[in-house]
Amino acid sequence: MLFDIDRLQKQSGIIGNSDSIKRIMILISQVAPVDISVLVTGESGVGKEIIAKAIHKSSNRNRKNLVIVNCGAIPEGIIESELFGHKKGSFTGANEDRKGYFEEANNGTIFLDEIGETPLETQVKLLRVLESGEFMRVGEAKTRKTNVRVIAATNKDLLALVKKNRFRQDLYYRLKTVTINMPPLRKRLEDIGKFVERFSLEFTRKNDIPYRGFMPDAIRLFKRYDWPGNVRELKHFVEKLLVLQKGERITMDMVKFELDSLIPETPKNNKSLPVLISQNSDKIEIDLILRQLFMLKQDTELIQKILMNKVSNSDENNFLEISNQVRLNSNIENKPVRIIEEDNKFIRDDAIGEISIRDLEKEAIIRTLRFFNTNRRKTAKSLGMSERTLYRKIDEYGLETKIRKNPK
Numbered sequence: 001m002l003f004d005i006d007r008l009q010k011q012s013g014i015i016g017n018s019d020s021i022k023r024i025m026i027l028i029s030q031v032a033p034v035d036i037s038v039l040v041t042g043e044s045g046v047g048k049e050i051i052a053k054a055i056h057k058s059s060n061r062n063r064k065n066l067v068i069v070n071c072g073a074i075p076e077g078i079i080e081s082e083l084f085g086h087k088k089g090s091f092t093g094a095n096e097d098r099k100g101y102f103e104e105a106n107n108g109t110i111f112l113d114e115i116g117e118t119p120l121e122t123q124v125k126l127l128r129v130l131e132s133g134e135f136m137r138v139g140e141a142k143t144r145k146t147n148v149r150v151i152a153a154t155n156k157d158l159l160a161l162v163k164k165n166r167f168r169q170d171l172y173y174r175l176k177t178v179t180i181n182m183p184p185l186r187k188r189l190e191d192i193g194k195f196v197e198r199f200s201l202e203f204t205r206k207n208d209i210p211y212r213g214f215m216p217d218a219i220r221l222f223k224r225y226d227w228p229g230n231v232r233e234l235k236h237f238v239e240k241l242l243v244l245q246k247g248e249r250i251t252m253d254m255v256k257f258e259l260d261s262l263i264p265e266t267p268k269n270n271k272s273l274p275v276l277i278s279q280n281s282d283k284i285e286i287d288l289i290l291r292q293l294f295m296l297k298q299d300t301e302l303i304q305k306i307l308m309n310k311v312s313n314s315d316e317n318n319f320l321e322i323s324n325q326v327r328l329n330s331n332i333e334n335k336p337v338r339i340i341e342e343d344n345k346f347i348r349d350d351a352i353g354e355i356s357i358r359d360l361e362k363e364a365i366i367r368t369l370r371f372f373n374t375n376r377r378k379t380a381k382s383l384g385m386s387e388r389t390l391y392r393k394i395d396e397y398g399l400e401t402k403i404r405k406n407p408k
Contacts, residue, residue, distance in 0.1 A: 008028065008054070008058060009025050011054075012053065012057060013053075014051070014054060015194050018188040021188065024180060024182065027180055028051065028058065031055060031178050031180075032054075033060060035059075035060075036149075036178060037149070037151070037152070037175055038055060038151045039151075039152050039153070039154070039177075039180070040052060040179075040182065041179060042181055042184070043155050044230065044232075045229050045231055045232040045233060046182040046185070046231060047231050048153040049111065049113060052111040053066065056149075059109065059149065061107065061108050061149055064105075064109070065105050065106075065109070066105075066109045067105040069082070070113045071114045071117050072113070073114075076119050080121075081098070081100065082100060083125075084136065084137055085097070085100030085137040086137050086138035086140075087138065091139065094139070097137075100135075103146055105148045106148060108149070109149045109151060110150055110151070111151045111153070112152040113153045115153065115154050116161055116167060120167075123168045123171050127168065127171045129146065129150075130171070131174070133145050133146050133147055133148070152175050158175075159172065184230055185231055185234060186226045192234070193222075195231065196222060196234070197214075200213075200242060203238070203239050204242060210246065210378075212249040212250075213249055213250070214250040215250065217252040218252045218255045221256060222234075225259055241255065241258060249384075362397045364383065365379070365390070365393055365397070366399060369399075376394075
């Protein structure tokens with residue numbers, strides 16, 4: 001089975017263009033169609049669960065269940081009952097026969113997160129299921145069979161646990177048929193910009209918050225922090241910024257202020273779970289690009305006012321007035337060329353094709369109007385323009401009829 005890597009990445013919701021992510025996507029495409037166990041390793045919060053979902057979705061079992069189990073969250077006394085089920089009356093509170101996770105996942109995939117937290121006694125039974133597919137419910141002598149693919153994940157060094165006799169060596173080698181290591185965010189800093197934009201768009205759309213984007217120097221500042229909590233910490237930090245700076249274009253000073261307050265409070269052992277990314281990545285990607293391009297167009301129009309005014313000595317005051325207006329309206333600190341270059345690079349990398357700025361502006365207005373259910377005040381605020389300008393643009397592009405036909 002051949003995979004289109006780019007398509008696989010968009011469908012899975014895995015974010016990033018770094019070399020490490022490209023290698024992971026190739027590895028996923030190779031192991032997904034084959035029924036072998038996979039061990040996903042990496043620090044807490046890097047997104048191990050999303051790799052398991054990508055493997056399952058691209059496998060031949062994708063029409064069956066993906067059962068996700070956090071082994072570290074299940075008390076030791078009931079973990080076997082949860083995994084393998086139990087017979088009625090086998091212990092206090094067992095009022096009926098119950099299937100375990102392995103039965104629920106029959107013909108599908110089971111994802112065992114935090115596998116390093118499982119008790120040694122349970123590891124023996126896990127090995128038997130992996131080897132033969134056989135297990136017994138708690139309190140039952142009958143041997144049952146299940147046909148599941150096992151994907152396990154851990155943020156621990158399992159080999160070190162093996163040497164300390166805290167993890168079975170035979171289970172370790174059985175699990176690690178193929179190992180996929182998800183690197184921490186600090187080792188894939190080039191992906192931070194995409195994470196910030198994706199999280200921002202998802203959060204502002206969900207909570208009806210105006211979003212005007214991040215200044216390029218603000219994104220660069222993100223890359224100077226280690227993010228010990230990885231993707232989840234970044235996600236929460238971005239959401240915090242968007243709430244506190246509602247409707248503002250996020251600047252470097254805003255990010256610096258919040259980072260300064262964050263650094264002393266950074267936990268050393270972050271137990272955060274992987275981040276789940278929306279599956280509808282194509283639409284989010286398009287909306288994100290359009291929004292960024294629209295902001296670029298606004299900045300460009302203001303700069304053009306300067307270039308079109310032939311500045312002479314007598315026009316010096318007029319020039320200064322327009323220059324001040326550019327800085328006030330766009331929050332650009334005398335670096336318009338740098339912003340344009342970075343945004344253009346963003347456009348080329350995402351390959352949206354040849355399309356005029358006019359068409360992009362028109363599309364951005366249509367999409368934003370639909371998102372806000374044709375509420376023009378909210379639309380104007382989100383796009384960073386006055387209501388009067390929005391009405392003029394609607395009339396100029398002949399959007400009135402289209403809006404009525406598509407009120408959503």
